[in-house]
Amino acid sequence: MDYFLDEEQLMIRDLARQISDEKIIPVRAELDEKEEFPWDIMKALAQSDFFGLAIPEEYGGLGKGCFELAIAVEELSRACLGVSTTFAANALGTYPLLLFGTDEQKKKYLPDIASGKRLVAFAITEANAGSDAAGVQTTARLEGDEYVLNGTKQWITNGGEAEIYTVIAMTARNKGPRGAAAFVIEKGTPGFNFGKKENKMGIRASVTRELIFENCRIPKENIIGKAGMGFIIAMKTLDSSRTGVGAQGVGVAQGAFETATKYASERHQFGQPVISFQAVQHLLADMAIQIEASRSLVYSVSKFIDSGAKDVTKESAMAKVYATDVAMKVTVDAVQVMGGAGYMREYPVEKMMRDAKILQIYEGTNQIQRNVIGQALIKETAKMR
Amino acid sequence: MDIIVCIKQVPDTAEIKIDPKTNTLMREGVPSIINPFDLNAVEEALQIRDSLGDGKVTVLTMGPPQAESALREAISMGADEAVLLSDRAFAGADTWATSYTLARAIKQLGADIVFCGKQAIDGDTAQVGPETAEFLNIPHVAYVKKVEEVQKDSIRVQRLMDEGYDVVESTVPVLLTVVKELNVPRMPSLKGKMAAKKTEIKKMGMAEIGADENDLGMKGSPTQVRNIFAPQFKTERRMLDGTPEEQVNFLVKELKESQCL
Numbered sequence: 022m023d024y025f026l027d028e029e030q031l032m033i034r035d036l037a038r039q040i041s042d043e044k045i046i047p048v049r050a051e052l053d054e055k056e057e058f059p060w061d062i063m064k065a066l067a068q069s070d071f072f073g074l075a076i077p078e079e080y081g082g083l084g085k086g087c088f089e090l091a092i093a094v095e096e097l098s099r100a101c102l103g104v105s106t107t108f109a110a111n112a113l114g115t116y117p118l119l120l121f122g123t124d125e126q127k128k129k130y131l132p133d134i135a136s137g138k139r140l141v142a143f144a145i146t147e148a149n150a151g152s153d154a155a156g157v158q159t160t161a162r163l164e165g166d167e168y169v170l171n172g173t174k175q176w177i178t179n180g181g182e183a184e185i186y187t188v189i190a191m192t193a194r195n196k197g198p199r200g201a202a203a204f205v206i207e208k209g210t211p212g213f214n215f216g217k218k219e220n221k222m223g224i225r226a227s228v229t230r231e232l233i234f235e236n237c238r239i240p241k242e243n244i245i246g247k248a249g250m251g252f253i254i255a256m257k258t259l260d261s262s263r264t265g266v267g268a269q270g271v272g273v274a275q276g277a278f279e280t281a282t283k284y285a286s287e288r289h290q291f292g293q294p295v296i297s298f299q300a301v302q303h304l305l306a307d308m309a310i311q312i313e314a315s316r317s318l319v320y321s322v323s324k325f326i327d328s329g330a331k332d333v334t335k336e337s338a339m340a341k342v343y344a345t346d347v348a349m350k351v352t353v354d355a356v357q358v359m360g361g362a363g364y365m366r367e368y369p370v371e372k373m374m375r376d377a378k379i380l381q382i383y384e385g386t387n388q389i390q391r392n393v394i395g396q397a398l399i400k401e402t403a404k405m406r
Numbered sequence: 407m408d409i410i411v412c413i414k415q416v417p418d419t420a421e422i423k424i425d426p427k428t429n430t431l432m433r434e435g436v437p438s439i440i441n442p443f444d445l446n447a448v449e450e451a452l453q454i455r456d457s458l459g460d461g462k463v464t465v466l467t468m469g470p471p472q473a474e475s476a477l478r479e480a481i482s483m484g485a486d487e488a489v490l491l492s493d494r495a496f497a498g499a500d501t502w503a504t505s506y507t508l509a510r511a512i513k514q515l516g517a518d519i520v521f522c523g524k525q526a527i528d529g530d531t532a533q534v535g536p537e538t539a540e541f542l543n544i545p546h547v548a549y550v551k552k553v554e555e556v557q558k559d560s561i562r563v564q565r566l567m568d569e570g571y572d573v574v575e576s577t578v579p580v581l582l583t584v585v586k587e588l589n590v591p592r593m594p595s596l597k598g599k600m601a602a603k604k605t606e607i608k609k610m611g612m613a614e615i616g617a618d619e620n621d622l623g624m625k626g627s628p629t630q631v632r633n634i635f636a637p638q639f640k641t642e643r644r645m646l647d648g649t650p651e652e653q654v655n656f657l658v659k660e661l662k663e664s665q666c667l
Contacts, residue, residue: 032599040593070596083596 067137098272103226201251443523
């Protein structure tokens with residue numbers, strides 16, 4: 022379907038597709054097999070200015086919004102979700118600075134992020150905090166002109182490879198959620214180390230590590246926003262990034278759908294291509310309907326966010342839930358359409374199916390997203406009374 | 407250091423079909439691309455510019471007005487300026503007239519290094535680069551696989567040979583033709599693509615390069631194409647019988663008689 026993209030949006034889509042076709046698709050199976058971090062691809066994306074997409078022009082970016090980012094992420098995800106996770110996690114880590122950073126912080130970090138010189142990671146999850154964001158136990162104690170951090174973050178995408186980290190920690194644990202703050206911390210700071218690299222079911226080209234803070238001292242200027250704003254910053258960050266996860270869902274579903282459709286028209290049974298059987302056609306038709314519906318929703322919500330709308334929590338949660346549930350269903354069905362071939366590593370759909378699962382889990386499980394939508398509905402109903 | 411890269415827009419041979427009746431290329435509907443070796447030339451020019459931190463890279467092509475899209479593509483990779491040599495008088499040029507035309511333009515524009523791809527994938531002559539250097543009366547090194555060092559007055563490069571390579575040092579200005587082993591051409595960038603839309607392409611014709619009509623295009627071309635055909639293989643083939651020893655003796659005798667040995 023034609024979404025009436027403007028000339029620059031088409032440029033972004035076409036170049037992302039060119040990079041996918043030439044640089045990602047030929048190596049995706051190997052990256053998955055070896056769990057290899059896609060540095061070459063990150064360099065190509067950097068050279069082509071993709072890391073600067075959503076960063077304002079004054080800081081060396083292209084000044085585009087969530088919509089353009091979604092277009093790029095969708096195309097990369099069509100080729101490999103491991104690669105697109107690495108790319109999208111960078112945007113996630115950048116949002117706290119973009120939305121709440123001081124001018125000095127922006128000047129210091131955004132140009133290097135926009136050029137792709139330094140990767141970024143966002144860290145909130147811990148052993149006892151995830152869906153329950155208020156369970157964060159990492160502390161940041163103010164001592165003179167420095168904050169001293171202690172604690173361990175887990176399952177941090179880009180951990181160890183990124184140079185810049187935006188981290189949520191508690192400045193006043195007794196205040197509960199209102200005692201959190203966001204910080205920017207650079208790799209190499211004494212007391213900041215990395216734990217083991219996780220061995221994952223999917224998105225294996227992306228890297229996931231623990232961040233370990235042991236009396237890690239950072240200048241107090243490294244706080245983003247104010248003490249006490251940590252959870253607001255985290256929630257606003259996730260509001261902006263959810264459409265990116267939705268776009269990942271659209272992309273991986275599209276990739277699996279295209280592979281399955283092509284295979285179904287080539288594979289013969291009972292003397293005819295299997296696509297000529299209604300049982301297969303109906304599977305493919307349902308896949309096509311759901312992909313187009315989730316693309317429409319992700320694009321619409323992205324544009325809604327870019328319009329400057331104040332409260333986008335419910336809509337962005339809807340886009341994330343719908344597009345990622347569709348991604349899971351479509352990738353499973355793609356394997357089914359392809360039968361035995363779909364189950365083999367020779368074809369890309371089994372990887373897409375393994376990869377897709379994470380989308381229903383990370384950046385807020387789809388159950389938590391439904392809670393968020395439910396709470397928004399309660400608020401809206403209360404207002405109507 | 408100012409660098410000019412000569413590029414050519416060619417049909418994408420991966421997509422091309424041959425008309426079975428006339429044995430000629432069917433060009434209609436075939437996408438056009440920058441000659442792949444020229445992309446290596448653009449890449450190297452950009453790397454030299456960026457490592458030296460001064461000078462500019464100008465891409466130059468001779469062709470019909472639609473060749474402008476090839477120039478814009480080079481701009482989107484990071485080239486600074488683009489010049490299109492286009493004039494009815496240039497039409498039908500062979501390698502001699504093409505080189506002459508390019509050389510006149512390069513003289514006008516001025517360059518320390520001129521880069522060309524080793525050959526174009528449509529004509530495959532590999533003549534235009536070296537001939538251009540001759541018209542410019544500057545040295546050239548063909549089949550460059552590595553640029554080792556660039557200095558103000560000299561350059562040192564590796565020239566690919568059948569077995570190994572030569573290290574060649576030359577004075578500057580110089581013309582280099584390059585092979586694909588030189589580098590991996592970069593992808594366009596988004597900023598480059600946006601700039602490419604706006605960049606003004608400088609156009610030069612016969613008058614601007616100060617050339618005589620008789621030296622250009624078909625009139626200036628000593629090569630005349632009389633016929634294009636697919637060569638037919640008519641070699642005689644024989645199978646040898648007997649023991650290996652008999653076969654070897656027979657083979658040696660035959661090879662001696664045909665003066666191959």
